[in-house]
Amino acid sequence: MGEYPKAEVSEGLVSIIVPDLLKYLVGNRPEPAHAPVFYNPRMEVNRSLSISILNGYLSYVGRAGITVCEPLSGTGVRAVRYAKEVYGISRVIANDISERAYELIKLNADKNGLNDIIVAYRDDANNVLLRVAREGGCDVIDIDPFGSPQPFIENSLRAIKDQGLLCVTATDVGVLSGKYPLKCVRRYGSLPQRFPFRFEVGVRILIYAIARYALAMDYGVRPLVSFMDGHYYRVCALVIKDRSYAVETLKGLGYAYYRPSLLRRGLVQGFPIPNMANPNLAGPLWVGDLWNAEFINGYMLRNVRDYFSERARELAGMLGEESLSPNIPxxxxxxxxxxxxxxxxxxxxxxxxxxxxxxxxxxxxxxxxxxxxxxxxxxxxxxxxxx
Ligand SMILES: C[S@@+](CC[C@H](N)C(=O)[O-])C[C@H]1O[C@@H](n2cnc3c(N)ncnc32)[C@H](O)[C@@H]1O
The missing domain is CATH 3.30.56.70 (N2,N2-dimethylguanosine tRNA methyltransferase, C-terminal domain)
Structure with missing residues (x-):
């Protein structure tokens, strides 16, 4: 294995080996992107909430023995936590294109006694997703890349089972929320706007990007949880491989509008053309619910653990409340x-x-x-x- 400074850290119920971030500083702050293998301790919030979402999903759809594919694994921390902290998980495919990451995934699986659950690969994420698709699919696909998840969405939809859970992280919040509008148009086929609620526009464009590929395959999507935490968005959505559900999903596409003089804002259905003549539009984007309140309050929150960070527990509580709110930006x-x-x-x-x-x-x-x-x-x- 490549020689570089390493450290042992604990997160959730596991203990793992990661690059020693104190050796990769910019100024006096650790910079995970400069380390030989990516590990960002701040993403504990994302990982811990994902643990509660996966545990909630198991009872929500009544599945046991689920399989998970994480094709961009880094150190394997997420895969190792899933294997340890999600009930009745039978297999986690953990992959990374980097040799050093692949070595760490194997080391961390071994260190936590999870070799019977975690299968490590070193390949391009899209190859792994296509292989999973050929072999019958996984219940959960978790895409957690640097920047945009866009290159992996289409094959994730191929690799996921019917009623599977697709979890996607996007760290290109600036692009999705209107800082670089033309980049957003190129990448996601949607025009963002710098409305006061631009961060909600961004997550709705991300869901649209998933829905667009799903519709092309005659699949439907149903977001269970969506959130933003600092520099990233996270969306976890059910994928329903049913043409009639694709027709339903189409109704969830439209535009967001904002009239500053009246402080008026809202969502209008209509794809590809909005059902409204208004120049101040963002989209196309997802106009359906960002959350399933029943799932969050009845299933996810029940699986929030005392050992999660304070921020993870606080954010989970906020999402529980916000999921009850009207679907207005x-x-x-x-x-x-x-x-x-x-x-x-x-x-x-x-x-x-x-x-x-x-x-x-x-x-x-x-x-x-x-x-x-x-x-x-x-x-x-x-x-x-x-x-
Ligand atoms: C943000 S990190 C993953 C972090 C990890 N999921 C976690 O929770 O700590 C993204 C990873 O994707 C890997 N990667 C980038 N492009 C890839 C590709 N095309 N196929 C597979 N892995 C890739 C990088 O080596 C990096 O380790």
């Missing part, structure tokens, strides 16, 4: 307190809205974000009266 407190001269705390805005009989929930997408079915001009007037 979030607004920012800055939008409704423009006339007050000071910014109202988010919890005050939420109380004002609830007092007049409308729904209001915090949004995890932004510290100042909330979701409501109230008319935001009315909310702005109420806030103004507090002056």
């Amino acid at each position: 979030y607004a920012l407190t800055t939008e409704v307190s423009r006339d007050v001269g000071r910014e109202l705390p988010i919890n005050d805005v939420i109380s004002i809205i609830r007092r007049i009989g409308y729904q209001a929930y915090r949004s995890h997408f932004h510290p100042k974000g909330f979701r409501t079915d109230a008319d935001l001009m009315r909310v702005r007037d109420l806030v103004k009266q507090l002056k």
Whole structure:
């Protein structure tokens, strides 16, 4: 195995060998991308929530002995945690194109006594996905790349079983949320906008990108959990290999609109052409629900563990709340307190809205974000009266 400084770390219920990040600093901060094999401790949040999502999925669809394919594994930390922390998992295929990563995957599987569950490969992710497809597919496919998952989506849909769970991470949040609009058009075939709710536009474009490939294969998709955490998006969706469900999924495609003068925002169905003449549109994108509230509150949250980081547990709780909110893009407190001269705390805005009989929930997408079915001009007037 390649010689480079290594360290042993604990995450979840496992202990693994990773590159010693203290030897790969930029300034005085560790830079995982500079290490010979990628390991980012901050992604514990992503991994821990995925453990609760996979455990929730097992009971939600009534499956036991599931198989998982993680074709971009890095150190294998995710695969090793799945093998150890997901109930009744029978096989995890863990692959990486890098020789050093492949060596670490094998070492970490062995170190945790999981050689009977984890199968390691060193190959291109798309080759592995096609091989899995030929061999009958996996229940869960987890795509966790550097940057965009776009090159792996199509073959993931081939490799997944009917009613399987496709989990996708995207770290190109800037592209998806409108910083580089033409790149987003090229990569995802969708136009983002820098609306106040641009981060929600981004995750909806990512789901659209998955749905678009699924529809071409006559499959449907149903997001169970979607979230953003700092520099990445994560979407976990059921893939239903049924033509009538593809027709249903088509109804979940459309556009997002924003009218700044009226603070009005929303989602309109219509693909490929929006059912609305409005120049201020983002899309095409997913206009259906971002979450399945029943899944999050009844299945995922039950599998959030005390040993997860505080951030993972906090985010899970926020998603449970937010999944109950109306399917209307979030607004920012800055939008409704423009006339007050000071910014109202988010919890005050939420109380004002609830007092007049409308729904209001915090949004995890932004510290100042909330979701409501109230008319935001009315909310702005109420806030103004507090002056
Ligand atoms: C973000 S890291 C994976 C992190 C890992 N999933 C985790 O949770 O720690 C992405 C990995 O993909 C690997 N990779 C990049 N392109 C690949 C390809 N075409 N096929 C297989 N692996 C690839 C890289 O070597 C890198 O280890």
